[in-house]
Amino acid sequence: MLYPMYEKNGVQLYLASKRDVIEAQEQDFPATYIFVPGKVDFISDHHTQEMNLGAINVYSQWISSELECGNNVVVYCQGGIERSALVVAMFLAEERDETLDEAYNWVQSIKGDVMRREYLLPKHLQWW
Secondary structure (H helix, E strand, C coil): CCEEEEEECCEEEEEEEHHHHHHHHHCCCCCEEEECCCHHHHEEECCCCEECHHHHHHHHHHHHHHHHCCCCEEEEECCCCCHHHHHHHHHHHHHCCCCHHHHHHHHHHHCCCCCCCHHHCCHHHCCC
16 A cells, blocks of 8 residues: 655655555556665664665655656655655655654654654754
C-alpha cells in the first residue's frame, strides 16, 4: 500500500516500503520512486549515528522538483518506517513550515507503524 502524505497541484507524495513499491510497479503506478539507502550510505558519523543532513536536503529538493514537474513521488526504504519516514517528515516540516514533531505526528497519523528517528539527525536539529 502507498500511503499519501502530501498533495500539490494534483500530484501526491507517498511513503512506502520496498514491498509496497514492488506491488505498485507491477501495477504500472506512475511515479518517481526514491529509495532511501541503508545506514552505511546515509549516516555521516558512524560513531554518533547522525544522518548526513546534505543527503536529506538533496532528497527534499528532488521531491519538490518532481512534484513541481507533475510527477507522483514515492519515497521508500526497506520497511517504510524509519529512513524514508524521516525524509518525508523533514520535507513536510520544511514545505509546510512546521516543526519536525508536527510533521512526524502527521506521518504517524497516516502510517501508524512509523518509528520516530530524530536521534539520527545532527543534535542541533533534533527538536527542529
